[in-house]
Amino acid sequence: MKAILLKGKGGADSLFLGDYALPAARPGSVLIQIKAFGINHAEIYMRRGDWGDTTDIIGIECVGIVAEDLSGTFRKGQQVAAMVGGMARNINGSYAEYVAVPVSHVIPFESSLPWNELAAIPESYATAWAMLRWCLEAKTGETLVIRGGTSTVGMAAIVLARHLGLTVIATTRSAAKQGLLKELGADGVVIDDGEISGEVRRLFVEGVDKVLELVGTSTLADSLACIRPMGALAMAGFLGGLAPMENFHPIFQLPNGIRLTALASAFAFGQKGFEFAKIPLQQIITDIENKRIPNILRMTFPVSQIREAHRLVEAGEANGKVVMEW
Structure with missing residues (x-):
């Protein structure tokens, strides 16, 4: 062959x-x-x-x-x-x-x-579906930030989250890509300069329900600051690099009551x-x-x-x- x-x-x-x-x-x-x-x-x-x-x-x-x-x-x-x-x-x-x-x-x-x-379809949509449904347990009416919206998993997540009835805020480092994310269904776009929590809190004073973190450890602390009490964050990517977080103390740096989870699709x-x-790939294709x-x-x-x-x-x-x- x-x-x-x-x-x-x-x-x-x-x-x-x-x-x-x-x-x-x-x-x-x-x-x-x-x-x-x-x-x-x-x-x-x-x-x-x-x-x-x-x-x-x-x-x-x-x-x-x-x-x-x-x-x-x-x-x-x-x-x-x-x-x-x-x-x-x-x-x-x-x-x-x-x-x-x-x-x-x-x-x-x-x-x-x-x-x-x-x-x-397979890798991007399957991973996005698993993150939304298995890890974040996303529900209609919730608010969701997708950090790394212009990645293929991010794009698929925008599509599936809007189809599920969530309000979606997507991030991008490039202002030129705002239109692309809105075309896919994002309700709003935040330009990511490394810190987005201030802008997200301006839009949603009490914080959002869920965050899908695709950039990785370099932005994790700031992404956690976007979430309301009893919300959740799921990591599925490391677009910002593979380096682990240094001196991360969950008891002090993980906001009270917020659930932090992850999915490494290649292994999980x-x-x-x-x-x-169990992933409804046929339905997504249809x-x-x-x-x-x-x-x-x-x-x-x-x-x-x-x-x-x-x-x-x-x-x-x-x-x-x-x-x-x-």
């Missing part, structure tokens, strides 16, 4: 299209013929070596058709989506024509959407209580297909242009999901 491989760790030029052995179908896994896959910041970190050792083939999500399933769970030719489940860490990932993924990390669906549109999905199959909610796809590249796609995502210039198509 053809696969996108790495010439060591480094810049986008380290990616190249080459030949690789076809993965074998094995018990407990599904062999998928990949039609398209999304580009994620996780793969930028993997390519650069920021996340340590990876397998020969990176990539954490894909859509395609079942080539073989020894368990009989899925039929040959069935449309499926897959994400993580050890891809790029314990097993080869999705930057290839075929991948063998654990059964527990595969969701079937039916759709007439083209493959590139489908490929923009598939674990007990976080089963991938809602996008019927234009009840928008997709966040921005650009589609042929796999031969993987370097250009990586540079675009790494520079933060995509303004939506970038997809590669075989």
Whole structure:
């Protein structure tokens, strides 16, 4: 098969299209013929070596058709989506024509959407849904700040939160991207200069009900200051860097009564209580297909242009999901 491989760790030029052995179908896994896959910041970190050792083939999500399933769970030719489940860490990932993924990390669906549109959905929408429903237990009528609104998970969260009936305030570091966030459904946009709690408290004097923190530890304390008593914050990203917080004392710095939680989708999905199959991916796809909610796809590249796609995502210039198509 053809696969996108790495010439060591480094810049986008380290990616190249080459030949690789076809993965074998094995018990407990599904062999998928990949039609398209999304580009994620996780793969930028993997390519650069920021996340340590990876397998020969990176990539954490894909859509395609079942080539073989020894368990009989899925039929040959069935449309499926897959994400993580050890891809790029314990097993080869999705930057290839075929991948063998654990059964527990595969969701079937039916759709007439083209493959590139489908490929923009799994990781971003699944993570956003899990953060809103599992971690934050978001409810209609609540107020929500999405810190890091122009990330793909942030964009998907705006869409799903508004569809759920929340009032959404999204943040961005770029004033030029305010219109994009409002088009997706954000009720308001706050320009993030590192401190947003003052502006959020001006808009909501008692604080907001929930915060989805996608920037990370560098803004966590300020995000906590946005929340009303008995509210909640969930972390799901580190767009601001991987460095841990220094001298963080929860008993003194965590506001009284506020719940702090997190979700590392690459490790959590598939674990007990976080089963991938419980995420209503079919409903999300159907809602996008019927234009009840928008997709966040921005650009589609042929796999031969993987370097250009990586540079675009790494520079933060995509303004939506970038997809590669075989």
